[in-house]
Amino acid sequence: MTILELTALVWCGSLLAGFVGSLTGLGGGVVLTPLLTLLFGIDIRYAIGAAIVSVIATSSGAAAAYVREGFSNIRIGMLLEIATTLGAVVGASLAVRLPTTAIAIIFALVLLYSAYASTQIDHTKEAQGEPDRLTRYFKLDSSFPTPEGPRFYRVYNVGAGSGMMFGAGVLSGLLGIGAGAMKVIAMDQVMRIPFKVSTTTSNFMIGVTAAASAGVYLQRGYIDPGLAFPVMVGVLLGSLLGARLLPAAKTRVLRKVFAGAIAALAVEMLVQALRGKM
């Protein structure tokens, strides 16, 4: 196989990953690395380097759309970014130290968990009661637009939420993924932030977290331009296409199919890792 042929194939695979990722709202980054390593036999370090690039690209491209609607809470996002970016540097530093087999196993486990979690639909627990002192200090309470007018919400458990954000950052840095799901869970379940605000704010944050990891990867030579080129272009185009088709899509069915696919990928990754092939 020549570079040209491989580039074309990787581009197609990335297109698919971006398309499915944006249709299901689950992100293409998580599918990309298994695809590159299992299907194309690419070393996992090059794969996560390319994957983190695609995460920045899709997150920044998509954030432009979400931001316009006035749902995301910049203050919460920025405050929690302290935790996520610190986590990302820790995670990326771990990535350059851990053996690739360990990274592959952790990746497979995170994939399995994502497959499971994506089939659960969560609703924010509407909370009453005393707000967090940190919420008041950091001015996190806000509102978001609804057809009936602005709806106020309070933010809780800032400390615990930040802890989870740090964890999400570590995963993002270690595996080259967006870890958006974990961020949404932290905001939605732990901090009781309305779901729509959580998802848009998380999308907003993913790119910054990924940039923190990318710096470490770049310096360590994980980001290969010949690979990142088709990956970035493919995932961007794919997610644009997916976003176009989104209104017509049956998201719940797609998610189940997607969950099944990534569970299968996860098992395959685990098997290959335990065989010492990764």
Next chain:
Amino acid sequence: MIIASKPSGWTDERVERVIGQLLRLGVTLSATVVVLGGAVYLVRHGIEAPHYGIFRGEPTGLRNISGILGQVRDWRGRGIIQLGLLVLIATPVARVAFSVVAFALERDRLYVVVTLIVLAVLAFSLAGGHL
């Protein structure tokens, strides 16, 4: 807090809108450079055999800013792609930097500090810092 008019006219919504445009611009610019570099790269190296199964790490010329700029000067496709990727990585960083200014204009000293901390972590990472 309800979104109210701030002294300089920079409401939260306006800040968000500019951030959105900034992000889009960064991604578009980056993608253009990457595609350009990719074209040069494929024209020169398309018939060679790939090497991604074995990890050797990128040559230092593709790992830091001065190296990358040198590669661009020589019209190396891979260098140009890497430059495009630098622009991409810089995009969320620029967004954070813009937020510092936006919070300063809103006279929100607390969040100027918060945002500067995030910027510091990013700068640390991009300068080659790690643990």
